[in-house]
Amino acid sequence: MQLNLSELTSKKNLxxxxxxxxxxALFFLLLKDEIKFxxxxxxxNLREESKEELEYAKSLAKKYDKQIFIKEVTLTGSNIEKNARDIxxxxxxxxxxxxxYDNLITAHQLNDKLEWFLMQLSKGAGLVExxxxxxxxxxxxxxxxxxLLHTSKQKLEEFLKENSIKYFVDKSNFEDKYRRNYFRHEFSNRFLSEFENGVSKSFDFLQKDLKSLNINYTPIFKEKSLTIFKNLHDENLNIKVIDKHLKKEGFLLSKAQRDEILKQQQTVISNQVSVCISDEFIWICPYVIKTMNKKFKEFCRINKIPKLARAYIFNRKIDEKEIVKTIYS
Ligand SMILES: Nc1ncnc2c1ncn2[C@@H]1O[C@H](COP(=O)(O)OP(=O)(O)OP(=O)(O)O)[C@@H](O)[C@H]1O
Known part of the structure; x- marks a missing residue:
């Protein structure tokens, strides 16, 4: 099994x-490649075996001289999967x-990638999703x-068996309780056992296509709650950038709101957030009403700071000259 671990060498990994x-499997593969972690x-505490799993983790940490961080929680109620992930x-x-730590390493593998893909496909999704x-x-x-994203679960199981390494099987994976498990059992495990190489290659091709789209999610200016992105001059890409940013801020856009942003170019969403698409930039900030002085308004007009972003900049005393210097440089 060939893994690309170059990003992990000489770094502090968790x-x-x-x-x-x-x-x-990843624990032992990292050991094999002498990656420190x-x-x-x-x-x-959802299952009986979880105590044993914890003891196993402790014993491995002791044997291989690793620091171990443990969190004990008792999960109850609904939305267990999401709560568990958040915790x-x-x-x-x-x-x-x-x-x-520099890196957090997780052991998601090719089956997870395909299951994610199928889940999104079943809901209606674009390339990014x-x-x-x-x-x-x-x-x-x-x-x-x-x-491990290029490696199937089957290969990992084989590796563990070949090396007589103990591991636990999460029983909840066997209950078709969650939507993802439906895809796991109905499709992805069987499909990958036959077409692993092709699927892995397809994901690489799609990833390259995505890269060619060159969606830049990095703001060119950020201060307080004002964020400015480059206008990507493509409606579909611009709305993706806006959508992703607002989602991160805990704000989920409806289809109608997305359409409104693209139609109006300057919109207030739910009376809270201003989104402005100007010739060169996308401006996102809280919606504020404030009386501004003439000099400030004139500066904004000359430098094409959109109307709906002005009051927030003025109110929060963000240096307008600094904004202009940064975004036009
Ligand atoms: N209880 C846990 N303690 C520590 N790490 C865990 C635990 N459960 C899962 N992980 C890590 O997360 C990876 C993914 O696990 P799993 O497939 O169960 O999560 P998930 O439901 O896909 O959630 P997410 O994708 O948000 O991590 C595991 O390979 C492991 O690295």
């Missing part, structure tokens, strides 16, 4: 370890911030790296 097939595990990622972020599960994600102070 492996999200659940004692299941994928993360156990520590582990983090969340025990949701998990908050915990990882806490550890990363407190201990200066279909390829949602990415190998590298840049977060503010660390990277998420998923080195």
């Amino acid at each position: 492996l999200a370890f659940s004692a299941g097939v994928d993360s156990t 520590d582990i983090a595990i969340v025990n949701y 998990r990622y908050n915990f990882f972020e806490e550890i990363i911030t407190e201990n200066d 279909l390829l949602g599960l990415q190998e590298y994600i840049d977060k503010e102070n660390y990277k998420i790296i998923r080195p």
Whole structure:
């Protein structure tokens, strides 16, 4: 099994370890390649075996001299999958911030990638959403790296069996409880057992196509709650940038709101957020009403700062000259 682990060498890595097939295989593959890492595990106390899994994680940490971070929680109620994920990622972020890790490694594999793809396909999605599960994600102070995205679960299982390595099977994966498990059992496992190479190649091709679209999600200016992106001069791409940014801010756009933004170019959404698409830029900030002085308004007019963004800039005392200097440089 050939993995590209170059991003992990000489870095401080944290492996999200659940004692299941994928993360156990990754644990030993990283050891084999002499990649340094520590582990983090969340025990949701949902199943009897979870205690044993935790003990296994502790024993591996001890044996291979790894630091281990443990979080114990008791999950109840509805929305378990989402709650578990939120708790998990908050915990990882806490550890990363407190201990200066460079990378969070997760053990998502090719089956996960295909299941994600199918789930999006079943809901109606475009290229960005279909390829949602990415190998590298840049977060503010660390990277998420998923080195197994080209490897099927079957290969990982074979690796563990060949090397007589103990691992646990998450029983909840066998209950068709969640939508994802439907795809897992009805389709992806069987399909990959026959077409693993082709699927892996297709994902690479699609990824290259996505790259060619050159969607730049990085703002060119950000201060307080004012964010400015480059206008990508393509309605579909612009709305993707706006949509993604607002989602991150906890604001989900409806189809009608998306259409409105593209039609009006300057819109207030739900009386809260201003979104303006100007000739060169996309401006997003809270919607504010404020009386502004003449000099400021004149400066904005000359420098093409959209009307709906002006009051927020004025109110929050963001240096308008600095904005203009940055975006036009
Ligand atoms: N309890 C856990 N403790 C630590 N890491 C975990 C735990 N559960 C899962 N992980 C990590 O997350 C990876 C994905 O796990 P899983 O497929 O169960 O999650 P998911 O439902 O796809 O959620 P997400 O994609 O948001 O991580 C695992 O390979 C492992 O690296």
